[in-house]
Amino acid sequence: MDEEEMGWALRRLACEVIEDNPHLETIYIIGIRQRGDILAERIRKILKELTHWDIKLGVLDITLYRDDLTAYGPKPIIGSTYFPSPIDGEDVLLVDDVIYTGRTVRAALDEIIDYGRPSRIRLAVMVKRSGRELPIASDYTGVSVDLSKHEEVRVCLKETDGEDSVKIVEVSSESE
Amino acid sequence: MDLTIKQPHLFDPANGVDEIGDLHIKDGRVVTNSSASSEKEIDARGLYLLPGLVDIHSHFREPGMEDAETLETGSMAALKGGYTAVAVMPNTNPPIDNEGVAKFIKEKSEEIGLCRVFPIGTITKGRKGKELSEMIHLYEAGCVGFSDDGNCVEDSSVMRNALEYSQLFDVPIIDHPEDTTLSRNGQMNEGVVSTELGFKGIPDVSESSMVARDILLSRFTKGRLHLAHISTEDSVHYLKDWKTDRITAEVTPHHLLLTEDEVKTFDTNTKMKPPLRKKSDLEVLQKALKEGIIDAVATDHAPHPDYMKEQEYTIAPFGVIGLETAFSVLYTNLVISGKLSLAQLVKSMSFQPARILNLPFGEVRDGGIADFTLIDLDGEWKVDPSNFASKSKNSSFIGWELKGIVTYTIVNGNLTFREGEFLKS
Amino acid sequence: MNPNRKDLLGIQDLSKEEIGEILTTAESMEEILKRPIKKAPTLRGITIANLFFEPSTRTLNSFALAEKRLSADSINLSASSSSVLKGETLLDTAKNIEAMEVDIIVIRHSTPGAPHFLANRLDASVVNAGDGCHEHPTQALLDLMTIKKKFSKIKDLEVAIIGDIKHSRVARSLILGLNKMGAKVTVCGPPTLIPQWMDPFESKVEYNFEEVLKGKNILYLLRIQKERQKESFLPSIREYIKSYCLTYEKLKKFASPDVVIMHPGPINRGVEIESRVADSEYSLILNQVITGVAIRMSILYLLSKRKIDGFND
Numbered sequence: 001m002d003e004e005e006m007g008w009a010l011r012r013l014a015c016e017v018i019e020d021n022p023h024l025e026t027i028y029i030i031g032i033r034q035r036g037d038i039l040a041e042r043i044r045k046i047l048k049e050l051t052h053w054d055i056k057l058g059v060l061d062i063t064l065y066r067d068d069l070t071a072y073g074p075k076p077i078i079g080s081t082y083f084p085s086p087i088d089g090e091d092v093l094l095v096d097d098v099i100y101t102g103r104t105v106r107a108a109l110d111e112i113i114d115y116g117r118p119s120r121i122r123l124a125v126m127v128k129r130s131g132r133e134l135p136i137a138s139d140y141t142g143v144s145v146d147l148s149k150h151e152e153v154r155v156c157l158k159e160t161d162g163e164d165s166v167k168i169v170e171v172s173s174e175s176e
Numbered sequence: 177m178d179l180t181i182k183q184p185h186l187f188d189p190a191n192g193v194d195e196i197g198d199l200h201i202k203d204g205r206v207v208t209n210s211s212a213s214s215e216k217e218i219d220a221r222g223l224y225l226l227p228g229l230v231d232i233h234s235h236f237r238e239p240g241m242e243d244a245e246t247l248e249t250g251s252m253a254a255l256k257g258g259y260t261a262v263a264v265m266p267n268t269n270p271p272i273d274n275e276g277v278a279k280f281i282k283e284k285s286e287e288i289g290l291c292r293v294f295p296i297g298t299i300t301k302g303r304k305g306k307e308l309s310e311m312i313h314l315y316e317a318g319c320v321g322f323s324d325d326g327n328c329v330e331d332s333s334v335m336r337n338a339l340e341y342s343q344l345f346d347v348p349i350i351d352h353p354e355d356t357t358l359s360r361n362g363q364m365n366e367g368v369v370s371t372e373l374g375f376k377g378i379p380d381v382s383e384s385s386m387v388a389r390d391i392l393l394s395r396f397t398k399g400r401l402h403l404a405h406i407s408t409e410d411s412v413h414y415l416k417d418w419k420t421d422r423i424t425a426e427v428t429p430h431h432l433l434l435t436e437d438e439v440k441t442f443d444t445n446t447k448m449k450p451p452l453r454k455k456s457d458l459e460v461l462q463k464a465l466k467e468g469i470i471d472a473v474a475t476d477h478a479p480h481p482d483y484m485k486e487q488e489y490t491i492a493p494f495g496v497i498g499l500e501t502a503f504s505v506l507y508t509n510l511v512i513s514g515k516l517s518l519a520q521l522v523k524s525m526s527f528q529p530a531r532i533l534n535l536p537f538g539e540v541r542d543g544g545i546a547d548f549t550l551i552d553l554d555g556e557w558k559v560d561p562s563n564f565a566s567k568s569k570n571s572s573f574i575g576w577e578l579k580g581i582v583t584y585t586i587v588n589g590n591l592t593f594r595e596g597e598f599l600k601s
Numbered sequence: 602m603n604p605n606r607k608d609l610l611g612i613q614d615l616s617k618e619e620i621g622e623i624l625t626t627a628e629s630m631e632e633i634l635k636r637p638i639k640k641a642p643t644l645r646g647i648t649i650a651n652l653f654f655e656p657s658t659r660t661l662n663s664f665a666l667a668e669k670r671l672s673a674d675s676i677n678l679s680a681s682s683s684s685v686l687k688g689e690t691l692l693d694t695a696k697n698i699e700a701m702e703v704d705i706i707v708i709r710h711s712t713p714g715a716p717h718f719l720a721n722r723l724d725a726s727v728v729n730a731g732d733g734c735h736e737h738p739t740q741a742l743l744d745l746m747t748i749k750k751k752f753s754k755i756k757d758l759e760v761a762i763i764g765d766i767k768h769s770r771v772a773r774s775l776i777l778g779l780n781k782m783g784a785k786v787t788v789c790g791p792p793t794l795i796p797q798w799m800d801p802f803e804s805k806v807e808y809n810f811e812e813v814l815k816g817k818n819i820l821y822l823l824r825i826q827k828e829r830q831k832e833s834f835l836p837s838i839r840e841y842i843k844s845y846c847l848t849y850e851k852l853k854k855f856a857s858p859d860v861v862i863m864h865p866g867p868i869n870r871g872v873e874i875e876s877r878v879a880d881s882e883y884s885l886i887l888n889q890v891i892t893g894v895a896i897r898m899s900i901l902y903l904l905s906k907r908k909i910d911g912f913n914d
Contacts, residue, residue, distance in 0.1 A: 064633070064643040064671075064902070078629035086637075114638040372613075372801035374713045374734030374770060442714030488691055488712035490733070 001143065001166035006126070009142035010039070013124055014046040016140050017093065024051050028090040028118070030058040032108050033079045036096035038159050039126055043095060056090075058083040065107035081111065088116040093140075097155040099125045102134035127153050127166055178202050178589055184220035184550060188227055188540035189519035190527040199225060201546040204589035208542045218591070220550055223583055226522050227538045228260025228547030229503060232426055232529040233325070233350075233404055233474035235495070236262075236293070239280065240269025245479035245567045247281065250499075251290035253477070253566035255593035257499040258549035258582040261292040261530070261537050262477075265325040266303070273298040273309045275317035282318045289600045290592050291585075292547070294320045294533065299338045299349060303327050308337060315345045320533040323350035325404060326449075328386055330356065332393065339399025348402035348424065348532060353386035353411070354449065363490055365436040365451040373439065375489070378451050384410035391418045398422060402532055405476050407431045407450040409460040416469050424532045426474035427461050429502045430572050433509055434458075438572070444485045444492035445572050448478065465524060466516050472529040473521075475502045479568030496572045500564055504578040507553065512579060546589040555581030565598075602903045608720040608727040609900055611736035612777040620781060624746050627892070627899035633670060634895060644673035647905050650698045652708045653730070654680045654691075654715075659866055659890070660730050660739070664707050667897035673705075673905075695719050705904060708732075726904045734768050740865055741774035743896040745782060747889050748819060751861060756783035761813045762804075763845065764823030764873055765794040767834075771865045772823060776802040789813040790823075790845065793834040810845050814855035821863045822847060822873045842872055849877040861885050 001009070021027055024047065031040025037059045044057050061079040094108055105123060112121065124140035129147050147153070147168065154167045181199040188194075200207050200214065236250035245253075254262045264281065266272030272281065278295045285293035297314030301307045303324040311322060322342060329335040329351060338349050359382040364370050366377020387403055391414055394401035403425040406412065415425055430448065435455050438446040446452060464470045478495025485492050503525065510516040527538030537547050559576045561569035585593035592599050602619045612620070633641050649668050653661050661677065668675040678698070689697075695706065707728045708716045713735035720727040731737040749755055760779055766772045766788045779786050786804040788795060795806055807813040814820065829835050847862070862874070862884045870876045879886060 061629070064629075064641040066643075078626055080629050080632045110642065114640065115636060366797075368798045368800045371796040371798045372773075374732070374736070374773060376734075442717045483690065486690070486692055488710065488715045488718060490712040 003164035006142070006164050006166060009126065010042055011046055013140045013142050014043055014050065017043075017047065017124070018050060021091075024053050024055065026091045027093050028056045028058065028087060029093045029095060030060050030083070030087075030108075030112065032094065032096045032104060033059060033061045035155060035157055035160060036060075038157050039097060040095035043124065056084050058087070060094075060108055060111060062104060062107040062111055065111045066103075081115075083115065086116055087112065087118050090118045092118040092121045094121055094123045096123070096125050098127045098129060098153050099123070099136070099138050100129050100131050100153070102132045102136035105136050106134050126155055129153050178214065179216045179218070179586075179591070180214035181218045181220045181225060181548075181550070184223045184225035186225050186540055187518070187522065189523040190227070190539050191541050193540050194519075199540070199548075201586070201589040204546050206540065206542055206544050206546055216591075218550070218584060220584075222552065223550045224553055225540065226258070226549050226551060227526040227540055228549050228585065228587065229258045229525045230529040230533075230535065230537050231259050231262045231475050231477065231499060231502075232321075232402075232472055232532060233428075234262045234264050234477040234499065235267065235479065236264045237268065237479060238284075239277065243481050243567070244484075247285045247293060248288045248290070249565060249567040250477070250479075251285060251288055251293065252598055253497070253499040253564065254291045255585040255587075255598065256565045256582060256596075257501065258503050258551060258585060259291060259499055260547035260549065260585060260587045261294065261535060262499070263294045263296050263320055263533055265323060266296050266298045267324075267326045271298050271303050272296065272314070272319065273301050273303070275310075275313045278314055278317035278319050290598060291587055294318065294535070296321045296323050296325075296350065298322065299324045299329055300334060305329050305331055305334060308334070308341060311341055312344065315347065319347070320535065321348045321350050321402065323352065323404065325350065325352045328352050328354040328356065330386075332389060335390065336393050336397055339393055339397040339401060343397075343399055346400060347534060348400040350402045350404050351386070351390050352404045352449075353383050353390055353406075355382045355386050358382035358385075362451070363447065364439045365453050367436060367454060369436040369439055375439075378449070380408040380410060380453060380457070383450050384408050384414065387411040388414045391415070391423060394423050395420060402426070405431065405450055405474065406461070406464075406470060407453050407457060409457045412460050412464045412469060415464070419469065424471040425469070426472045426529070427465055427470045428474055428476045429498055429505050430496060432458065432461055432465065432473075433505060434572055442489055444487065444489055445496055445570050445574070447489060447492055447494055448476070448496050448572075449494040462510065462515055466520060471524065472532060473502065473506065473524045474529065475499050477566075478570075479566055480570050481568055482570075485570045496570050497564070497566050497568055498571070500566060501559055501571060501573045501576075501578070503551070503582070504557070504580040505573055505576065507580040508576075508578045546586060548584075548586045549582055550584040550586075552581045552583050554579065555583075557581055606904070608716070608729075609738055609904060610716050610720060610727065610729045612738045612741050612774045612781070613736065615738070615781070617781045620742065620745065620778065623742055623896065623899050623903065624749060626903060627742075627746055627895040630670075630898035630902070631892070631895040633898070634891070640670055640672060642672045643902055644668070644671040644905055647673045647705065647901075648701070648703045649673050649675040649705045649707060649901065650701075650703045651675060651677045651730075652695070652698070652706055652710075653678070654708070654710045655731070657709055657731070659893075660709065663890070663893040664730060664897050667894050667901060670894065671898055671901060673901065691715060691718070692722060695723055699723050699725050705901060728900060728904065731770055734770050734773070736774045737770040738774050739893070739897055739900060740771050741778040742900070743889055743893040744775055744821070744863060744865070745778050746892045746896055747863065747885055748784075750888070750892070751885060752818065755779070758784045758818045759787070759816060760784050760819045760821060761787045761789055761807075761817045762821045762823065763789045763810070763813065763847070765825055765829060765834075766790055766823070767794045767796050768826070768829070769823050773802070775821065776804055780804075787813055787817070791835065791841070794829070811851065811855050814847075814851060816857060817860055818857070819861055819863060820847065820856065824865065824867065824869055825873050838872060846871070846873060846875060847878050848875045849881070852878055852883065863889060866890070
């Protein structure tokens with residue numbers, strides 16, 4: 001996928017959100033670091049363009065909720081979690097770049113629930129790939145793809161990687 | 177002949193012997209008549225034959241602390257290190273402050289029959305620093321000196337009396353110079369490193385001030401004084417300026433080779449009294465030994481069992497073992513590096529300590545006592561605690577790579593140690 | 602942090618970068634402390650033993666709270682409740698605890714090097730919570746974080762540390778930390794309480810209290826132990842108060858108007874610090890307490906180890 005295709009996919013995703021939510025002002029977007037937060041910001045922009053509503057945007061860092069802190073390994077840098085207002089009773093749209101095993105979303109759900117009790121949480125992802133390890137599914141999807149364990153999706157964004165693209169790369173199993 | 181040692185390098189700095197030749201032993205003495213054939217021969221080509229080493233300052237812990245060392249294991253450690261005679265300090269339990277304990281040590285070590293062991297009696301009863309011990313009794317029971325080692329005789333009038341009374345038999349009063357009002361609760365040398373590590377320090381002045389006092393008292397009384405384990409630059413200065421022929425001093429291998437920096441590892445085998453000092457102290461000590469200001473090397477062999485040493489630094493007892501490493505660490509680090517001659521080293525480890533204790537050892541001469549050590553000076557070994565003959569493993573030199581392997585030790589004409597094996601006579 | 606780092610034993614062996622990372626991570630941890638539910642599941646399944654061989658309330662509580670905030674399981678062993686009184690050696694005590702599959706041991710002990718002694722002999726990570734007069738790294742790190750939050754930097758700040766420098770592990774660790782981060786340190790106190798050898802620490806020595814107050818960004822006061830009088834380091838506490846107690850009057854007269862006051866606690870009101878100063882707007886003493894929990898969470902997190910596969914979304 002190149003920049004243009006990604007743009008269209010996001011736009012389509014945003015339209016689906018609007019279709020489902022006539023009262024868009026109640027949506028509270030939360031992006032998962034890293035990259036989910038950038039995509040969340042882009043979706044918010046599109047929604048604003050289309051409806052002129054200012055939608056609340058939060059950022060979630062799930063590092064402390066991960067279940068795979070490895071022995072003595074370099075620890076990921078923890079970014080902070082930021083919500084502009086309490087999330088109790090809000091209709092949350094969680095945004096991430098890729099859904100694979102589902103463990104990131106699991107961690108994100110745990111963390112959100114530690115902050116409060118939203119009325120609903122839905123999930124939007126840029127890429128949905130095969131390989132779920134938990135019963136978690138996305139509600140809005142940019143693109144779906146079937147991949148083997150030895151393939152990996154790389155979502156690159158201008159803000160972090162210099163370009164917008166989605167690539168599939170081979171990974172050798174031991175280099176995990 | 178009982179034994180002929182074939183072609184060793186005979187080396188006796190006290191008599192200026194430095195040549196290759198055969199040595200014959202009969203009835204525990206050296207004999208020159210080489211015509212008769214010997215029952216036994218040792219092929220000693222390539223080995224140095226030195227006078228048996230004499231340690232003026234060891235702790236064999238028996239009676240009382242046999243889990244640290246016994247007269248037998250201590251004797252084995254001595255032979256393995258090339259020592260044929262060891263004077264043992266009286267801080268046993270009970271202490272050697274009565275003739276019973278002194279006789280026990282003499283008789284038991286004779287029974288063991290490995291190396292010569294000489295008791296040192298206490299200066300004061302119970303090593304308490306108050307009343308003089310019964311020195312005549314102790315002397316007659318075989319004590320070769322008097323010391324409250326581990327404790328300093330801090331009361332100056334008691335020290336004065338000891339220096340006067342001991343002139344009855346002209347054996348040395350061996351003081352452990354330490355002003356404990358300055359060193360109390362100290363764990364290591366007071367200075368840069370103790371500041372960094374947050375340990376209460378043992379300032380060098382706690383030793384030097386007592387050295388000065390002892391020297392002044394010896395000069396005043398004309399008493400025989402021997403200063404144990406000198407460790408500071410100032411102590412050396414006072415000795416240099418004020419020493420008389422009634423005053424001698426010793427230094428340990430660890431104070432000659434190690435500094436306070438070692439404590440940074442928190443290894444309790446760096447904890448001893450006096451503590452490891454600064455680099456400048458070490459250099460002064462090396463020079464003083466070379467110049468004869470310090471007379472002898474003493475090990476201060478102080479065994480402690482693992483469970484005592486494997487503790488927090490402040491709780492672990494003071495002291496390290498030294499008999500098995502003394503010669504090799506000094507030969508490797510001072511002689512090979514050119515800081516000290518082999519003659520100076522050998523003399524300070526045999527002839528000199530023997531003279532301080534009035535013992536007839538430390539020479540290789542016709543008619544002399546046949547106590548020798550045969551050393552392979554090129555032999556290399558690594559200090560490994562599992563190979564120690566000593567019951568305790570608390571050495572400061574673990575892991576050091578050394579030159580100089582003791583191959584044979586001969587006591588009174590009898591081979592008591594042969595290539596790692598102990599032979600009881 | 603150095604990925605091979607198993608233990609946190611002192612500021613001495615931390616690099617400037619590692620200190621930076623601990624402080625940054627602590628900022629994220631502080632955010633958890635402000636949430637409605639002040640808890641993250643990060644250290645679920647990690648077991649931590651707090652071995653306190655010296656009485657301590659605030660450091661022990663601070664660690665205990667940090668452990669709870671990160672969902673670790675923790676046990677507390679204080680000297681009075683442990684087998685130490687029954688003659689068990691430190692090593693045996695620690696080995697017994699490790700046999701219970703403990704991952705991290707937090708130790709406070711009156712002997713310098715006791716944490717190092719355990720670290721060399723155990724697989725568990727060891728965190729030094731104060732060893733004799735040697736180091737108190739978590740205190741120094743929380744102080745550095747408090748300073749960084751207040752001034753947005755540490756480099757080039759003028760810091761005076763006042764009191765019993767000789768017997769203070771807080772001072773040792775803090776000076777090393779400030780040295781590494783580029784601050785300028787002056788120590789002050791009566792000569793008996795300043796080490797004769799300050800070589801390991803980059804600092805100026807000033808015996809005069811009024812002089813040391815001038816031109817500093819931070820005045821860090823140390824607690825004066827009453828026992829110092831018995832040990833003849835001080836003629837009397839009264840005399841210490843006369844010369845070295847920070848009063849509101851002296852603060853106003855000599856210190857810069859934007860100076861801040863810090864103290865590792867617990868404070869001796871009226872001895873090293875006047876109540877009015879401790880409770881004034883100059884004081885960061887309570888801020889230090891809050892950062893303390895965040896710093897300890899950061900350290901426990903960075904040292905924690907856990908092996909679970911997966912998670913590559």
